[in-house]
Amino acid sequence: MSHFRDFTSSEERSPIMRNVDADAPLGMRQELTDLFFHIAEHNSPPLDVELLQRVICQSLGTKAPGNPYGGFRYAAGRDIDKAEWPRVYDLICRLWLEFESAGVDEEFHQGVNRILSGYGVVWELTKKGHLQRHLPPHASSLVEIAFTQLSAPQFSSSLSLIMAAQEAFDDRPRRDRDACANIFDALESVAKQVFNMPNATFGNVLKNVRKRKAFQGEIISVLESINTLRNRKFGHGMTTPFDLSTGEVDFTYLSCIGAIILFANKV
Secondary structure, three states: OOOOOOOOOOOOOOOOOOOEOOOOOHHHHHHHHHHHHHHHHHOOOOOOHHHHHHHHHHHOOOOOOOOOOOHHHHHHHHHHHHOOHHHHHHHHHHHHHHHHHOOOHHHHHHHHHHHHHHOOEOEEEOOOOOEEEOOOHHHHHHHHHHHHHOOOHHHHHHHHHHHHHHHHHHOOOOOHHHHHHHHHHHHHHHHHHHOOOOOOOHHHHHHHHHHHOOOOHHHHHHHHHHHHHHHHHHOOOOOOOOOOOHHHHHHHHHHHHHHHHHHHOOO
16 A cells, blocks of 8 residues: 555655544545545455445445445545544444455555554554554554563553553543553552562562662662652642643653563563
């Protein structure tokens, strides 16, 4: 799908700001329509475009016309244009099932993500057909590594917490405080498990880490700062309103992910 948005693709050039969080721009809807029908028409054998148009209509809660004026592409584009913005993203996930069944899910995945990226949308399509909040490739890889490491049996409670954090991070709208609180709790849980201190606080674990020189002193200081941030901004006993900015939530989330990997590697 490299021909879709080939010249303006932000995957190969300086990435644009991805801040479209509660909208599905009209231009993007038409580009998605083009993608859907292009894949269907050029598959071998071609997919049934009449069926595709019917799936689109029914998924959007409208009745599909028997012989639409202007053809199936035009009719589908018209209905997608009229849909409320969240339903456009519902449609992407619904159609992934059709293209996955036809064996062209990778083309669908790549094409959709190029278009979403081109419009600065904060969502991206996973290879399993779900939409998640976009992270830069390296950061996304770190999240995958953290999930893999926490799949070990001894980290079962930590895995539940990191899953809750990701759910809050990907929610619409994003639940910033829950994302920060749960990802820190996952970090604390891993640290206590690794250093066999089940009843300790994260601060006490760090005192033990510093005493044993388990990490570099500067790294421990960073971890202590994350602990201070948690106590002041999103801990269970906080008394002030949560006021971290979007970028600060991203920083907190990814810093805790990195710390989780750091502790898990000590096993």
